[in-house]
Amino acid sequence: MEDFSVLIGGKAGDGINSAGLVIAHLLNHVGYRVYMYFDYPSLIKGGHNFAIVRATPGKTGAHRDRVDFILALNNDTVRYHKGLAHPGTVTVYHADNVRSEGTGVRVNEILLAESAPPIMGNSAIIGAFAKTAGIPWNVVEEVFTRHLPKGTAKNLAVARRAFDAAGEKVTIPRIGNPPLPLVTGNEAIGLGLIDGGLEAYVAYPMTPTSNLLHFLAEQSQVYPMTVVHPENEISVIIMALGFAYAGRKTAVGTSGGGFCLMTEGVSFSGQAEIPVVIVLGQRTGPSTGLPTYTGQTELYFACHAGQGEFPRLVVAPGDAEEAYEWSSAAVKIAWKYQVPAIILVDKTLCEGTYCFDDSEIAGYSAEPGFTQAIPGPDYGRYRNTPDGISPVLYPGSQDTVVKVNSYTHDESGVTTEDAGMTTLMAGKRMRKRYELAAELDRMVQVAVSGNTAGRTALVAWGSNKGVASEVAGPLGLRLVRPLVLSPFPKRQMEGALSGVTRVITVEDNSEGQLAGLLSAHGFSVGSQVLKYDGRPFTVEELTGKVREVVP
């Protein structure tokens, strides 16, 4: 049993996410690569929360339809997830709250004996789980010490009592991998932004990117960056443009609803050529939709948001490493080309927890292309250059006037309605798009994996990387994933699909937006596998659906 899953469930407020993370760390510290899916409704207390921790010898980014351990803090956990159990599934349950077969943990008795608060009941369940799974006590000690810095001794005492009382049911084999950092997609994005040189982050809370705001706010107490939470998303993006105008690399984060409010700022960024990075975490829409569930419905929106025509970068990373890499690149590219850059992610990636292997990260460094800015009375913020990129100076530069403008403007930034200047400025923006596309073409924009010689290709984007990677290989399919969606990497997509006779797209939406984008660029799509219930595909589910359409 080297590929197994642990489900822990309870009420909202029971600390399921934190408990899941401790379990993930236990498995990480016995050598597994882990991935955690966290499922929760939009409420603060009550309701049913659960986390599935999947452990495999190699990297994973998907969960399955069967679980090998069920850790139940409430009866709902046993009841709702019965279908995921198999005859060998081991259940560990809170004996005071749950009626079940398996290993009952006398949580209240343990808490009383240790005078511990109710939330430490999770440590008892985790202790019992460690014993049933054959995880040695020293690993529990190490993980608790590293990851439960508050009340470590008491948590350990509680866990120890449960550990001693439980019996070993199965022994998961130890694997030799050294432990890796476990990060959520949001954290990987935040780290990537810092890597890219981020100096300010501005956001209004909205699932699934609120935790990115929390993470960067926390890190700003350690690392010098300014984190602001203003009155609404309109203020967020305009404030970010103010930061950028004054010389600070700035990102914002939101979900679809907040992005609706930001669109005037996206267009402003395009016109005024003031860079901004936007982290757009998709969730189930339309409108308020399912706030805490996933979706991939903003592909068109991200590519087209904002009036008028202007170049933009839209990237769709598929896991923590790609999120880091492309968030860093997005900052550098946005600032080099003075364009808005959108990091298009979703709840699955943002709030999923991944093993983070930084040896897999290819660093991006902006290729030189800047014309040097010369301060002085002759400076023009929108100087017309061969590559369309105007040399940037910031207010405060000596003897220099820096004018940015949301109106069509001349090279000095003064408003114009002149036909020739209007054409010239549109051409300048268009040249930036060509330059950007040319530079991107020297990077891997379309990833190919699975059976790379396969004549049938699965084409997936974003967080479906994990599940599609597991499905494609065993079915003999080529997996093709566009990482850049705008400017669309047509040449690389042609290369990736060369020899392919049938394309099957996989998306978490009902209209097939990637399929539409492919068709618009002349690629024909044979079948579409779509899911739009707010939940990510499991490995078995996607395998079944793809089998139905594989020729």
Place this chain on the structure above:
Amino acid sequence: MTEGNLITPAQNTWCPGCGNFSLQFTLKALLEGLKKEGRSLDDVVLVTGIGCHAKMADYLNINSFYSLHGRTIPAATGIKLANPDLEVICCAGDGDCYAEGLDHLIFAAKRNIGITVLVHNNRVYGLTTGQYTPTSPLGFRGKSTPAGTVELPFNPLEIMLSSGATFIARGYTRRPDQLKMLVSDAVAHHGFSFVDVLQICATYNNMTDYYNSHVYELGDHDTSNFNDACEKAREWDYNTDSGIGLGIFFQKSAPTFEERILTRHGHVPDKMDAIRRILDEKT
């Protein structure tokens, strides 16, 4: 900043008699004054919204951020936080700042961000050819309200008082000497300053005679007394006839947003070092 030349070559398109000329004159005097004090105009940023007022960005030869309708204040806030050494001045319209962007105005006052907001309050939309604004009087006949508005104006001074603004003043474009003083004091104020500038719209709302017969200078009013300020601010409700006080209504000193936010930064200067530490904690 080009030495000695404060006006750009851009063609001025304000109507003859427009109140904006007076404000442009005021700003020019302000800039000259700053220069005399030894301040570099390289450190001044003008942020404008959209509307007739906003052309100021094209006409004054200083750093400028010609923003969107209603969005002077968020941009100015970002600029000030990014570089607190900059002197950030917003020229906003009444439709701009009181309608489309009212939320930002309230929050800027609440935060005490160190910027200056001058509202060109002509109480009509000029550039969109004559509709009512939040400060137009009840019954105002504009193109969108041909039978007259059916809503009362609000009083921006009262809004600012209840939002925590630390400098609140009202001026009038036909009282240029006083206006110069007010704008200069507003810029000198440490923290958020707000000046509602009554200006006429020569084409759509020429209230010159009305203002001339109703305005008076506040005189020996105690600007540190909040209750007195409220009383003075309520004297004229932007609707019914009464005296219209001009001058500083309220001023107090308080820590600014930028001071409070920027002193909390962390001190691990190397980004890769910061990233490594975080990843290690997560292993």
